[in-house]
Amino acid sequence: xxxxxxxxxxxxxxxxxxxxxxxxxxxxxxxxxxxxxxxxxxxxxxxxxxxxxxxxxxxxxxxxxxxxxxxxxxxxxxxxxxxxxxxxxxxxxxxxxxxxxxxxxxxxxxxxxxxxxxxxxxxxxxxxxxxxxxxxxxxxxxxxxxxxxxxxxxxxxxxxxxxxxxxxxxxxxxxxxxxxxxxxxxxxxxxxxxxxxxxxxxxxxxxxxxxxxxxxxxxxxxxxxxxxxxxxxxxxxxxxxxxxxxxxxxxxxxxxxxxxxxxxxxxxxxxxxxxxxxxxxxxxxxxxxxxxx
Numbered sequence: 001x002x003x004x005x006x007x008x009x010x011x012x013x014x015x016x017x018x019x020x021x022x023x024x025x026x027x028x029x030x031x032x033x034x035x036x037x038x039x040x041x042x043x044x045x046x047x048x049x050x051x052x053x054x055x056x057x058x059x060x061x062x063x064x065x066x067x068x069x070x071x072x073x074x075x076x077x078x079x080x081x082x083x084x085x086x087x088x089x090x091x092x093x094x095x096x097x098x099x100x101x102x103x104x105x106x107x108x109x110x111x112x113x114x115x116x117x118x119x120x121x122x123x124x125x126x127x128x129x130x131x132x133x134x135x136x137x138x139x140x141x142x143x144x145x146x147x148x149x150x151x152x153x154x155x156x157x158x159x160x161x162x163x164x165x166x167x168x169x170x171x172x173x174x175x176x177x178x179x180x181x182x183x184x185x186x187x188x189x190x191x192x193x194x195x196x197x198x199x200x201x202x203x204x205x206x207x208x209x210x211x212x213x214x215x216x217x218x219x220x221x222x223x224x225x226x227x228x229x230x231x232x233x234x235x236x237x238x239x240x241x242x243x244x245x246x247x248x249x250x251x252x253x254x255x256x257x258x259x260x261x262x263x264x265x266x267x268x269x270x271x272x273x274x275x276x277x278x279x280x281x282x283x284x285x286x287x288x289x290x291x292x293x
Contacts, residue, residue: 009075020235022279026264063092068115077122083234087159146186216248
């Protein structure tokens, strides 16, 4: 990224402002220090994910509306930190851009609000914004407190790497961008077999025990690898591994003591930002302060 500051619109979705305050806090702290100015969108609503199975057109309209609002700002693209929201917006964009009937349907609905969909809008997630735009080298050069001596297991999450045909953040079979970003902080990453396994969040309302079993099994496995902590970038995944860790442990019949971090929290620590400003005190898994960073 060039020296001049990048202005980018941001859509937080529902989950982050409602329960995952630490993610928003840490994103707001770290990105300006890396030359990214965030522009909050006004008048947004849900991304449409919860109604997708009931009314697909309504779901796509909600996603398209967010993109249309973003296109009206002076930002250079749209940042969507939530994996599910990112998936919904990206899938909708792919459908609109490649299906003339859908393009016309959505365009007509948006026009009733005086909005217009733009095919030129670029949608970013925290991972590819930092890796592809800000650049790993820039992140590394900005680090003030290297996390040397620590080994972290990273969890890319399902919805920013699949399905590949709609254009995702990283390689669906061998995602490496989050690993590279962790290494830029001076830490090591653990290459573990269960890296691509799902967190189970999608099953929480229909099959809670199965959901907790998925989360618990993955945490149990990486704990055996001796990782110092677990890194994610999705509010739903983070809820499963952090807030639900005790319940997940009970479900798989084991004792879990895994410190779970948002990547932006670790980045903030490495940039020398006060832990409270990064929401470290809001993490519910094993006390992250044990790292004495």
